[in-house]
Amino acid sequence: MRRNKNKQEIPIKIISHRGASGHRPEHTLASYELGARYGGDFIEIDLVATRDGKLICRHEQEIGGTTDVGERPEFADRRTTRTVDGRETTGFFAQDFTLEEIRTLRAVERMRDVRAMNALMDGDYGIPTLDEVIGLAFSLTEELGRPIGIYPETKHPAYHAAQGLELEPALIGALREAGLTGPEPALPVFLQSFEAESLRKLAGTELPLVFLLGTEDRWLHYTTPEGLAEVAAFARAIGPAKGLVIPTDEDGNLGEPTDLVENAHAAGLLVHPYTFRSENHFLPPDLRSDRGPSDYGGFAAEYEAFFELGVDGVFTDFSRHAFLAREHFLDPQPVED
Known part of the structure; x- marks a missing residue:
């Protein structure tokens, strides 16, 4: 392990x-594979359930946007309006398929x-299942010579349970079948959720949860x-939203850090903030280039x-x-003339 200046x-x-x-x-096998080849340690996936209880990788139950x-x-007759966790949404829902x-659908850029x-690749890729992603992680681990872990999220688990499509049993079953449960899983695994009850249901896997x-008051x-x-x-x-670690000031630039990382570490918790994006559109104003919103x-x-605050990982x-x-942070290199 390389070391920083301290x-x-x-x-x-x-x-x-x-x-x-x-x-x-997002959430295509091509995206997952490239993330690993670009240096990623974990493949992060959002899981939702189909009508027959199969776990697929989509950002939300509503699949019209992806x-x-x-x-x-x-x-066309599947278009409907549903209320998911208090939010009314009209579209197409995985639970109705x-x-x-x-498997007949194709992914599009959200x-x-x-x-x-990315939008030029609309239609190039299918919709992966959890099992396919697990298989990809094993394949990439063997090819790249380093462990590629998985980092599944149960998406709106209480909603799924209310629909008779509980996510946790299917997730546990898939992980167990692949040898990915217990204190020494075959690959690194983190399991994530915004709902504590879902995590408690996953405790028997003995995996890190x-x-x-989020930034809403309830958090x-x-x-x-x-x-x-x-x-x-x-x-x-x-896994806190970035603004809980470093809030932005009135101009939208990074402000003074909170003590969240220090306090979390004191409680024995790792800290993995989300989500880092390189485009000007998402960066603080003082870090944007003088080019367009899609440029870096x-x-x-x-x-x-x-990194200076000691976070343990980044989405x-x-x-x-x-x-x-x-790499630069852990082992800064001098700039030569």
Whole structure:
């Protein structure tokens, strides 16, 4: 392990958020593979269930924004309105499709206004299952000569349970079948959720659990020392939104860091903030380049600000950029004239 200027070992993990989703449409096998090849340590996946209870990799239960289902006349009657975790959404929902039907769909770019190059790949890739991603992780581990872990999220688990499609049993079964449970799984695994109850259902896997924290008021208690102590009773790590670690000031630039990382570490928790993106559109204004919103800005400075605080990993759409930023941070090289 390389060391930073303070001579401290910092095993910062690169979590390929939906794969290399800055370079390929998210949640496709091509995106997952590229994330690993670009230096990612983990393939991060969101899991939702089909009508027949199969786990597929999509950002949400609503699949109209990430597949070509809206252009498929044979599925036009599946368009409906559902309320998921208090939010009413109209579209197409994975729970209304069998896995066989899902396999006929093709992935499309979700953030097409910013990632126009990804949108050119609309239709090139199918919709992967959890089992396929596990198989890919094993294959890449063998080929690359280093472990490529998986980092699944149970997406809206309480909603799924209410629909009779509980996510946790299917996830546990798939992991157990692949030898990915217990204290020494065949590959590194983290399991994540925004819902503590879902994580408690996964405790029997003996895998490290990650409690995700948003910026809404309902999460703020868990950023306090008392709340972090509660989290430590059932999880190994927190995955906070970046703004909970370094808030932005009135101009949208990085402000003064909070004590969240220090307090989490004191509670015995790892810290994996989300989500790092390299485009000007997503960067603080003072780190943007003078080019367009889709062009890259000073992303390395943002990574370094979080690395300096001692975060243990980062969720990123650009694994290669995170890898290079980590390498420079851990082992700075002088600039030659």
